[in-house]
Structure formats: C-alpha cells, structure tokens
Amino acid sequence: MHVIDFMSQSWITEGIGAVSGAAAASVAFGAGEAHVRLLRLDPGGEVAPHETGFGQLFAPIAGEGWVSQGADRALVSVGQAAYLPRGVIHAKGSDAGLIALVIQVKDLDLGGEV
16 A cells, blocks of 8 residues: 655646646656646636646546636536546636646546547
8 A cells, every 4th residue: 555645745836837826746657648646726826728648637636626628617626527638728727726636548438428
C-alpha cells in the first residue's frame, strides 16, 4: 500500500497555461499513456484554453470549478467529474477555489455516448 499526501506535493505553476491562481502537482505517471495530476485553483484561478494531449477526467476533490469546451461550460463539484476527449480545446477555472484530480489517459471508454 502507498498512501499519498496530496497537500505535501510539489506544486508547479510553470507550463500549465495558468492565466492566474493555478498550480499543478504530479501524483503518478503510468506506464505508457496514463498520468494522474492534482490541479489547485485559487478563487478566481483559471487555466487558459489549450488542447488536450490526452483524454482528461477532471474530478474535484475539494471545492467547485468549471470546465469549458468551445461555447459549452459546465460547473463541476465534489462527487462529479467532467471528461474531455483527446484533441479538444478547453479551459478550466474556479470562482471559489478547488483541488481536482486530473486523470489523463490516451482514451477513456465511459460506456455510452460522450
């Protein structure tokens, strides 16, 4: 068993396309094309629009945030997740602040229509 203390991770702000108030920490790198990151957004924090290199499952573990893809924008809070397929332009942000797990995989089959 390996217990991960999310709050003691090394948070970075470079290279994540932050507009303001955003930082990320790598939790695990999978074999091949799977990665798990933490994303922290301060109140009003935002990550600028960018293309997904992987499919991303965005799952808040504290607070509430939003994801946008084109003109579509969805609020996502603890107990929910948003999936962004590979190759789409998207942005993320939070009005109140959040910490989210971002699970990146080459593709993810959610069963049913996405």
